[in-house]
Amino acid sequence: MRAEDLPLVRAWRNHPAVRQHMFTTHEITAEEHAQWFQRQQADATRRLYLFERDGRPQGFMHLSGVQLGGVCEWGFYAAPDAPRGTGRAMGAATLAELFTVEQVHKICGQVLQGNAASMRFHETLGFRPEGVLHQQHCSTDGRHLDVHCYGLLAADWRASQTG
Template structure:
């Protein structure tokens, strides 16, 4: 049986996470699609560390890093947002396992009220991922984002409240 866990991201993890983030398969679905430099990544990490409502996690299976989770606005009773990606070579199902672990962390430990996610229109896997985890569509922002190809894209908004998550776990 495999062991899965979220653990706080550490400075020594930054080269690995940046390599994942800069991989074309990951980068194509990001809101910023340029290649991140080491200096830019280090500065981003420092800014995140200064915000008490941010959480950065590495998802590991059997001690092997397989994904990254970024959370903002985390506070008891609050509404937070998440962003994430699996390692480009992660086994199938990693995203769902990472998502499930993060939902448990946010709703059981951090005691947030709601989690929100935003997905670019062309990212069908992420749209299905949110729905599979119980997120509800909350609307579409029409074409606020220009993708790497220069085309405008809609952004799909999803939300999941603690009560709904608990109800699906109980059922």
């Protein structure tokens, strides 16, 4: 992701269909988004990817804690108008990058209660449920939501690629 991608990624992030599944659901301002981008650039363990298919941007992937043999976390969203299957393609490409190029040991993801599509997405890609943080997140409407934790080990991913 480059600085010139910020308006597009911000528009996706602020779309109601994307925003409703985020840990922070307010509309992100241009200034807030630019400051976030600067902080990400200063951290050598962070990666920001714009996923493109057929030369067209279709999704965003945010990775933190990326280091050789380490455990990293991911967050992502497809463009609201992305074709069906974009998330799976984006996820598969990111897993390949992290496990083969970056050589991380494990990838973790968190999903808010009620986001069944993201839970299925993680499980389809081979992630295992690792627990639930009960009433961990307070939503903007004051509800306390569970956070579902998922993990995928490099060895398990490699095994799934060969057989």
